[in-house]
Amino acid sequence: MEINDVKHIGLLARLKLSDAEASALTIDLNKIVALVETLPATRRSSDDDEEEKNEEEDVVEESNERITRGDETRQDFRITSDELIAASPDHNGRFIRVKKIIDKDA
Amino acid sequence: MSNHPRFNSIRQTQEALQNKQISCEELTRAYVQSIDEHNDLNAFISVCGERAIAKAKETDSKIVHDDALSGMEGVVLGVKDNILVKGLGCTAGSKILASYTASYTATAVNRLEEAGAIVIGKTNLDQFGMGSSSQFSYFGGVKNPVDPERVPGGSSGGSAAAVKADMCLAALGTDMGGSCRQPASFCGVFGYKPSYGLVSRHGLLSSGPSLDQVGVLAHCVEDIEVIMGVMAGQDGLDANVRLPQFRSRKDVPLNALRIGVPEEFFTDGLDDEIKKAVHDQITMLKKQGATITNITLPHATKEAIATYYIIMPAECSSNLARFDGVRYGTRIEGDGSAGVGSDVIESYLLTREDGFGAEVKRRILLGTFVLSAGYADRYYVRAQQARNMLREGLAKAFREVDIIITPTTPNPAFPIGSKTDDPTTMYLEDIYTVSANLAGIPAISMPCGLSQGLPVGMQIWGRYGDDATVLAVARQLDALNKGQ
Numbered sequence: 001m002e003i004n005d006v007k008h009i010g011l012l013a014r015l016k017l018s019d020a021e022a023s024a025l026t027i028d029l030n031k032i033v034a035l036v037e038t039l040p041a042t043r044r045s046s047d048d049d050e051e052e053k054n055e056e057e058d059v060v061e062e063s064n065e066r067i068t069r070g071d072e073t074r075q076d077f078r079i080t081s082d083e084l085i086a087a088s089p090d091h092n093g094r095f096i097r098v099k100k101i102i103d104k105d106a
Numbered sequence: 107m108s109n110h111p112r113f114n115s116i117r118q119t120q121e122a123l124q125n126k127q128i129s130c131e132e133l134t135r136a137y138v139q140s141i142d143e144h145n146d147l148n149a150f151i152s153v154c155g156e157r158a159i160a161k162a163k164e165t166d167s168k169i170v171h172d173d174a175l176s177g178m179e180g181v182v183l184g185v186k187d188n189i190l191v192k193g194l195g196c197t198a199g200s201k202i203l204a205s206y207t208a209s210y211t212a213t214a215v216n217r218l219e220e221a222g223a224i225v226i227g228k229t230n231l232d233q234f235g236m237g238s239s240s241q242f243s244y245f246g247g248v249k250n251p252v253d254p255e256r257v258p259g260g261s262s263g264g265s266a267a268a269v270k271a272d273m274c275l276a277a278l279g280t281d282m283g284g285s286c287r288q289p290a291s292f293c294g295v296f297g298y299k300p301s302y303g304l305v306s307r308h309g310l311l312s313s314g315p316s317l318d319q320v321g322v323l324a325h326c327v328e329d330i331e332v333i334m335g336v337m338a339g340q341d342g343l344d345a346n347v348r349l350p351q352f353r354s355r356k357d358v359p360l361n362a363l364r365i366g367v368p369e370e371f372f373t374d375g376l377d378d379e380i381k382k383a384v385h386d387q388i389t390m391l392k393k394q395g396a397t398i399t400n401i402t403l404p405h406a407t408k409e410a411i412a413t414y415y416i417i418m419p420a421e422c423s424s425n426l427a428r429f430d431g432v433r434y435g436t437r438i439e440g441d442g443s444a445g446v447g448s449d450v451i452e453s454y455l456l457t458r459e460d461g462f463g464a465e466v467k468r469r470i471l472l473g474t475f476v477l478s479a480g481y482a483d484r485y486y487v488r489a490q491q492a493r494n495m496l497r498e499g500l501a502k503a504f505r506e507v508d509i510i511i512t513p514t515t516p517n518p519a520f521p522i523g524s525k526t527d528d529p530t531t532m533y534l535e536d537i538y539t540v541s542a543n544l545a546g547i548p549a550i551s552m553p554c555g556l557s558q559g560l561p562v563g564m565q566i567w568g569r570y571g572d573d574a575t576v577l578a579v580a581r582q583l584d585a586l587n588k589g590q
Contacts, residue, residue, distance in 0.1 A: 001475075006471065009471050009474050009475050009478070010471060011446075011455070012474050012478070013423060013458075013470045013471055013473075013474040014427070014430065014451075014454045014455055014458050015455065015458050015459050015462070015467055015470065015471070016444055016446060016455035016456055016458075016459040017459065017467075021467075025464075025467065025468060025471060028468055028528075028529050029468065029471060029472060029475070031528055031529065031530050032415060032468070032472055032529060032530060032533075033472075033475075034530075035411070035412060035415060035530045035533065036412045036415050036416050036476075036485060036489075037412075038408065038409075038412050039409060039412035039413060039416070039488055039489065039492055040409070040492075041488065064494075066302060066303050066346060066348055066546070076342060076343075077210075077308075077342075077343050079209055079210055083209040083210075084209065084433070086209075087206065087207070087209055087433065087434050088432065088433055088434070089205070089431060089432075089434075089435060089436055089437040090437060096432060096433070098432055098450050098453070099439055099440075099448075099449060099450045099452070099453045100448075100449050100450065101449060101450050102449055
């Protein structure tokens, strides 16, 4: 990964990086990528017992299901819009103020 | 706490209150004083003394009427500052949320407060729970009460230090990759990560939603069991809570207990004194009649670290996208001089650049990278496959054994300032803990001896959902250690 790659990823991630910061992060990220590159391509052993294999696959399926299930819409959690608006760093009455969305001069 | 008795358990505290040995107000004031006396440890980001004392007075009025104390009454609690408590600041240890006040209370805290717990303040942490040292906080690093030259571990280092130094009786932490267990090990207290889906995460500023759980740091296992009995269970506000209500179990017959000892956790890189301390614990259980089986978990150490440091940053980069200065915390508007135009995008870029610390940025960048077009298959998909292999390996192991015992960390607490040059050396601190998060299984770290004069911990893992057995074995083993 080069410094320009890191700056580009920074923009994708909505992070404006200075040259010095991007340079330091490039070194760090290359070390981290080298670490995660040690992960081997995973293969199941063909010697595994079929019944055990199915049982273990069920465990995995259950594990995935408990993380990725769909959300249900709930009506019993109430937080007022006033409270939400008050948490914003810049608001005016019932509105959250933001900078202009499109820069006409850009 | 210098002028007051030191309490080591909920039961002991409630007995002292009930016997009018001390009032709840006096006790709470003593904890506030203790926080003040230990200010140098920097364990708390904010303290809500007046709020806590008002709550303590309610408990005292109950004692005056001779009503029996129960549940969490009189229990002074620290709460990690990434868990919301309405009306209190919640910073996640980060500048970007330095001015944020919570609009509602997390389910876990709500249940504990309704049962009488007294929240005394919000404990310090690595920003957004990203770190293993509690040195990556915008509000300054935490020191280890056992040796202030050393880190307390992380990311729940403030909670561990607060419990160890008697600034509260127990504390809530969160555990994304070992964040309750590793600091517990470094500070010499108990640290517990429940099974995924046992405790509601509603109101937790979660960074890694498939990994994070609200956990507990305490002086003893019984306190963890009491807190779990109150805090765990179904919550309509978190559909991931799918396990039945937690109930502690009586003693496990140790002579029928089957213990797995994975060889990969006892190889080079493990401190000799830690190795001996853990083996001594295994020997003690063997003397009680437990069956010890050497097992192999080939995907649970170095491979798990690689897996974790792909999945976790990927989730972090998505999850932290909401911190853009529009809805919460601080915002930098920008004046068009940053070279990225002068619209709302400039504000996002500058706010996030200023508000997030270096470690958070590293993980956001890494996560964005591993999820980007062309790299997702090479990293993220491969990591999910490895995660499945790890789960399968554990499922296979748990057909043969009831619990698995490992060290919590390869080394005792390291000096403040070390391991900061290369992030990967810090990441390897999690080598023995991340697998429990990747698999979602319950895990506890319990004190098991010393190395270089510093506390070290031993982990007990259990089957998914069998938290009660993990805690019962830890409780019984602790009693054996104390000669009870």
